[in-house]
Amino acid sequence: MQLKSFGSIFFFSLIGIFYYSYFSVGQYLIESNTAEISTHQTVACEKVLTYRIANIDEKYDISNSELKQVMRKVESLWEQSVQKELLQYKKEGEIGIHLIYGDEQQRSQNEKQLSRRIKTLDHRVELMRKSFNRLSKKYKEKSGEMEKALDKYNKAASKFNKKIEEWNKKGGIPRSKKSEVEQMQKDLKQLQRKGNRLKTAAESLRQRANAKSEQLNDLVDRQNEMIAEYNSRFSEVGRFDQGQYRVAGNQKRINIYQFGNRAELTAVLAHETGHALGLDHVDNPKSIMHAVMDKQNIFDLSLTKEDVSALRQRCNNY
Template identity: 35%
Template sequence: MSSECSEPITWRIGTIDSRFNIKETELKNIMRNIENLWSDAVEKNLLQYSDSGEVAINLIYSEEQKFTDNEQKLSEQINEMRKKYYSMRVDYQQESVRFREKLNQYNTTFTEYANKVNEYNLRLSRLTNNGIVSRDDDENLKNLKKEMEFLEKKLDPLEEELTAEEQNLNRLSEELNDYADEVNEYVFQYRNRYSQSRTFFQGFYTNVGNQKKVNIYQFENLDKLKLVLAHEFGHVLGLSHNENPVSIMNYNMRLQNEERLKLSDQDIQSIQNKCGLSQTSR
């Protein structure tokens, strides 16, 4: 095995900007995963933590990270607004159902009332034309009038309830439309600000005056941080970029499965070559 891999390269935690909201223990856990990732490829410890490690990891809050944080905040705000909008829409739909039920009830009662009025007027006209009103006719007419009056009394509160439901439905409709406009305005702002592609230099490995640093400037979440650290520590180990789009050492890193990070065949071949170990000799 090459002397380059005879001893592990030690690393330490330098500075962590508090705006990243990440603890040293979290960063150490991530680095333990990265140590295993590279070391397993050669079955030898390549990276190791030390309080006085030769490579300092610095999380430096940059304009790129500010841009990312603002994007995430606006995205989260839009998601919360959409949840509220969907809840408001459910309320509106439920109110629409109640209004239709009240309207159907009112229309049914009104139709029944109108039929009674027509029947009463027809009977009264017929009896008036005949000029003779029997006791039964008079009693039937009085009963019909009572039914009319009963239905008429039912109509008044139904009409008041229907009016209140309609007003409430109109209010909810206006609120829903206004809020939809507000959500759309935020979505427009988001697309206007963040839909344009930007190239972020998420991290760099530097070795100037034998001062070795891995500076991280931007990441969206801990999985993204693990990916960029794995890439930069590939450089620490002496590896260059490769053209495989799924490689950790690809300059773009867009096709990596961040949640299940693993080395590509090219990554493994590169680190084995660096350490003087070929796959066939293992």
């Protein structure tokens, strides 16, 4: 009596090698321009400089009271350095503050919107990647179990077939070994069923992992398309004025054209207010009064020694 061995259980490879890149954000060099400033401007410490909230474009998400709070921070920033009142809000203040929603702010909003879309998609990619990794891990574990079961079955089948072959050469299976042979056949069938179950489970995991991999690759393709769009539209350095202090005749105004958040608005207003106090640009790139708003720590804004020196020099003249 001979028993036919079962076919091998195949191993399956997972498809879906995927890559995704991160986008680089181009920095805007934002210069504060003092063009058209009158030579008859107010000088720091000569008198208290008053200001008013003149106009806020409705597209900005900031109220009059919130803008006043920002200006109070600006007041404190400059006044603490000389221990003297320099700025004061008045309803009819001499300097009008205007928040003007222009092309620069629209560009900034478009950039933030596309950036948020990329980050949202990145989150989805990360979740799907984790799901794919979990399925891949389960598939590998199940494939390992299948391999062990197949090896155990093949060894048992080989031992059984060898035994049967020896008995056949001697004239057949002895009657006394019949129950032993039946038990060995039963054990082999159990090993076969277990191997098939593991094969089915592994195949199911493989298909699910591959489907997840295809979905993941589609998301990564979409993400990379967005990244390419972002880089083509926003990665080049753009140079424009975030704000200006302007004097025309008796009219004095601070125009703010673009800011990304309240911290940046505070920094730009502090810079333009510095001009209103009579200060020129300084050389330190970390200074509020540097020509380019790029290196300042806007989230912990403070005057540098160059800023303080410039202000004290103006104050000492009066």
